[in-house]
Amino acid sequence: MLVYITNRTLKKTPKTGVVTLSHEQILTKLRKPGNQKDAIYTGLAEGDYQKINFYPKGKEQDLFNSISEEELAKPWVVFLHGFHQDVSETIEKAHKLNKIHGVNVVLFSWPSRPNPIKSFDKKDIKAQLKQYLISTIGYAARPSLVSFAAGELKKMLDDYYTNYKPARINAEASTTDFYAALKLINTHLRPHVKSSQMTMIVHSMGNYLLKRTIADKGALPLIFKNIICHQADIKASDHSSWIPVLYGYVTQDLYITINKYDVVLGASSVYRLSQRILDIERMGSSTTIRAKRNHQGYINNTVKYIDFTDGRGIENKHEIFTCPGQGRDYKGSYDPLEIDQYVVDLFTRILAGKKDGLPNKKGNKAAGFACMKTIPNIYKPDLIVEDPDLCQWSDEWDCLISSLKAFVDPYRDGIDDGPDPDFDDF
Numbered sequence: 001m002l003v004y005i006t007n008r009t010l011k012k013t014p015k016t017g018v019v020t021l022s023h024e025q026i027l028t029k030l031r032k033p034g035n036q037k038d039a040i041y042t043g044l045a046e047g048d049y050q051k052i053n054f055y056p057k058g059k060e061q062d063l064f065n066s067i068s069e070e071e072l073a074k075p076w077v078v079f080l081h082g083f084h085q086d087v088s089e090t091i092e093k094a095h096k097l098n099k100i101h102g103v104n105v106v107l108f109s110w111p112s113r114p115n116p117i118k119s120f121d122k123k124d125i126k127a128q129l130k131q132y133l134i135s136t137i138g139y140a141a142r143p144s145l146v147s148f149a150a151g152e153l154k155k156m157l158d159d160y161y162t163n164y165k166p167a168r169i170n171a172e173a174s175t176t177d178f179y180a181a182l183k184l185i186n187t188h189l190r191p192h193v194k195s196s197q198m199t200m201i202v203h204s205m206g207n208y209l210l211k212r213t214i215a216d217k218g219a220l221p222l223i224f225k226n227i228i229c230h231q232a233d234i235k236a237s238d239h240s241s242w243i244p245v246l247y248g249y250v251t252q253d254l255y256i257t258i259n260k261y262d263v264v265l266g267a268s269s270v271y272r273l274s275q276r277i278l279d280i281e282r283m284g285s286s287t288t289i290r291a292k293r294n295h296q297g298y299i300n301n302t303v304k305y306i307d308f309t310d311g312r313g314i315e316n317k318h319e320i321f322t323c324p325g326q327g328r329d330y331k332g333s334y335d336p337l338e339i340d341q342y343v344v345d346l347f348t349r350i351l352a353g354k355k356d357g358l359p360n361k362k363g364n365k366a367a368g369f370a371c372m373k374t375i376p377n378i379y380k381p382d383l384i385v386e387d388p389d390l391c392q393w394s395d396e397w398d399c400l401i402s403s404l405k406a407f408v409d410p411y412r413d414g415i416d417d418g419p420d421p422d423f424d425d426f
Contacts, residue, residue, distance in 0.1 A: 075103045102348065312381065359379070
């Protein structure tokens with residue numbers, strides 16, 4: 001089931017009764033609230049998710065009253081999407097959350113891809129692209145990952161130059177609407193859902209919208225069992241200064257996911273380099289600490305960092321939470337669309353509000369994950385890929401290695417790995 005809340009412009013707005021719209025009738029422009037306090041409209045997706053039935057403002061209770069007791073008894077996830085998303089893409093992700101993880105979804109959809117893509121001369125950013133590939137992934141990544149990243153980054157940068165700034169402007173303009181959406185959920189849905197069965201996943205640039213909402217409103221109007229900050233496209237350098245605020249809105253755990261070789265976050269970093277911004281590391285691709293710096297650091301010691309880097313099938317992926325899983329025997333053909341089933345199962349438990357099953361001691365293993373021997377709480381898949389070429393043909397375990405044995409602690413004393421960043425931008 002999908003409840004769809006949006007501040008996008010609608011082709012037709014519901015005045016007195018329910019209005020049914022297709023994806024194409026939900027537009028790319030930000031809706032202006034006019035004389036209303038917020039610009040949101042709330043709808044309920046039909047069974048195949050191809051049409052949304054929108055309710056008039058003030059009549060949202062009718063929508064929630066139409067949800068059966070059977071559906072209310074299931075886990076519910078608030079999903080805040082990121083950059084580069086049209087209507088169909090966001091709805092498809094919500095559908096995957098439902099199908100893969102067995103959760104109902106409340107999607108807040110905002111216009112994060114407002115303009116048609118325009119091409120530009122990539123010679124202008126050749127130096128920045130090379131700098132990123134060498135300094136960020138080139139020295140550590142497997143050759144296949146570097147090659148893939150170089151090709152994909154070039155494809156993505158047209159969209160970044162066209163839409164990145166406009167999307168962030170829309171995010172900044174959406175804080176009142178996102179707050180209103182959470183308040184609506186708290187009023188009409190939360191009382192009918194078990195306290196253990198409402199979680200939130202915030203993806204990519206959605207974390208920028210979340211951070212701005214907290215800054216603008218000073219609070220969130222809804223309490224969750226768990227919150228996942230998934231592959232966050234927001235600067236890593238100051239997250240210890242605001243992420244702990246989220247603990248006021250979770251009753252169990254707060255997670256930050258990481259993939260160092262995430263190609264979408266790589267495009268964000270290259271774009272920022274081209275804009276002469278020095279602080280390029282994104283929260284969803286960094287587990288690095290600046291030990292000698294005076295700021296609050298990259299790492300918070302209470303958050304659970306799930307570092308998927310080099311996990312089976314993770315590669316350069318950005319949308320890890322929507323990937324299907326593969327068998328645990330690690331034998332047979334290799335499907336690049338699939339990831340380690342242990343990763344999928346972890347997301348399912350967290351999104352359902354259950355205990356994550358992660359090891360509770362440093363150096364221990366549980367549920368397919370290992371807890372690294374370092375001060376922050378960093379968890380990695382127990383087995384990580386050593387050589388993807390071997391994995392494509394080998395039916396043995398020799399292409400996988402222990403993450404505990406391979407892990408190099410980046411938090412040892414004396415690390416200093418670059419110039420001080422520019423903290424004016426986030």
